Amino acid sequence: MSDAGNVLVTGGAGFIGSHVCKRLAAAGYQPIVLDNLSRGFRSSVKWGPLEVADIGDGARVREILNRYRPIGVMHFSAFTSVGESVQQPALYYSNNVGATAVLLQAVIEHGAPPFVFSSTAAIYGNPASVPVDEDHPHRPINPYGRSKLYVEHMLADANQASGLPWVALRYFNAAGCDPDGEIGERHDPETHLIPIIVRAALKGSTVSIFGDDYDTPDGTCIRDYIHVNDLADAHILALKYLARGGKSCGINLANSKGFSVREVLATVERVCGRPVAVKIDPRRPGDPAVLIGKTERAKELLGWSPKRSDLELQVRDAWNWYENFLPSV
Ligand code: UDP
Numbered sequence: 001m002s003d004a005g006n007v008l009v010t011g012g013a014g015f016i017g018s019h020v021c022k023r024l025a026a027a028g029y030q031p032i033v034l035d036n037l038s039r040g041f042r043s044s045v046k047w048g049p050l051e052v053a054d055i056g057d058g059a060r061v062r063e064i065l066n067r068y069r070p071i072g073v074m075h076f077s078a079f080t081s082v083g084e085s086v087q088q089p090a091l092y093y094s095n096n097v098g099a100t101a102v103l104l105q106a107v108i109e110h111g112a113p114p115f116v117f118s119s120t121a122a123i124y125g126n127p128a129s130v131p132v133d134e135d136h137p138h139r140p141i142n143p144y145g146r147s148k149l150y151v152e153h154m155l156a157d158a159n160q161a162s163g164l165p166w167v168a169l170r171y172f173n174a175a176g177c178d179p180d181g182e183i184g185e186r187h188d189p190e191t192h193l194i195p196i197i198v199r200a201a202l203k204g205s206t207v208s209i210f211g212d213d214y215d216t217p218d219g220t221c222i223r224d225y226i227h228v229n230d231l232a233d234a235h236i237l238a239l240k241y242l243a244r245g246g247k248s249c250g251i252n253l254a255n256s257k258g259f260s261v262r263e264v265l266a267t268v269e270r271v272c273g274r275p276v277a278v279k280i281d282p283r284r285p286g287d288p289a290v291l292i293g294k295t296e297r298a299k300e301l302l303g304w305s306p307k308r309s310d311l312e313l314q315v316r317d318a319w320n321w322y323e324n325f326l327p328s329v
Pocket of ligand 1: 191192211261284
């Protein structure tokens with residue numbers, strides 16, 4: 001065991017989970033990855049043991065909790081694609097909600113250690129106004145967002161019933177990669193905008209813009225992109241916050257700056273020095289026009305503020321990963 005203790009990281013073989021593991025290890029914790037590798041990659045687990053298991057398998061989860069006795073749990077295992085959730089809602093509810101209930105039961109039986117949940121700005125749906133703070137009505141417009149919101153409700157109920165301390169970190173759009181190139185964003189298939197454009201710049205392929213008739217200045221959707229290492233830092237701060245008795249709640253993680261799909265395209269073209277061909281496709285079901293977050297709560301409760309907030313920097317780190325590292329991992 002490391003100095004600061006073991007932390008169970010479900011989904012630690014995935015994009016955000018693996019970046020958090022690297023940061024946990026640097027901070028003196030031992031990340032214990034629990035991942036069924038359905039969407040994650042064995043090669044992304046580099047800073048601690050990997051237990052190949054499903055969070056919905058209560059017996060296995062209990063056995064892992066008993067063996068490692070984690071001082072905290074960080075829960076990333078989930079399906080995360082808005083479009084897929086619209087096509088296959090039951091898949092999202094069974095994996096993101098049903099399996100999480102099994103995990104939660106085992107964690108409570110284990111003594112209810114601090115629980116940091118990977119939530120999303122998708123729980124806000126179409127914002128009435130931006131930037132959105134945590135008290136904005138929770139009205140998700142797609143099954144992915146609903147699945148994450150239901151887990152937040154489960155956590156609040158578990159807190160009432162069993163005292164489980166929890167924080168739900170509501171990410172806006174996770175982007176960028178480890179600047180050292182040890183790990184990066186890998187989805188198969190890839191659905192997220194920045195990696196899609198970076199790959200298109202590398203391969204010379206065409207990017208689809210999902211709708212250019214939104215009520216935004218250039219007609220394309222606006223999102224708030226936040227570097228994955230900034231997200232990772234917030235998880236460790238959240239664990240420490242709960243360990244010192246902080247109140248359980250949802251906390252936004254964002255940059256509070258929005259970029260349209262066309263602005264992201266222009267940034268990638270500038271950073272990569274290559275033009276990217278585009279075509280306009282229909283709107284993607286479940287997409288709100290604008291999502292920008294307010295982060296006063298993260299500053300106040302966690303002492304967190306983003307360090308790699310510049311969109312160019314996020315694109316540069318992604319480009320570095322795709323150009324230099326991804327083919328060899
Ligand atoms: N998007 C797009 N083309 C793509 C992928 C995404 O136009 O090939 C748009 C998508 O409709 C959304 C924004 O880019 O408005 C960000 O989408 P992403 O899937 O990266 O993140 P989300 O906001 O869904 O979490």
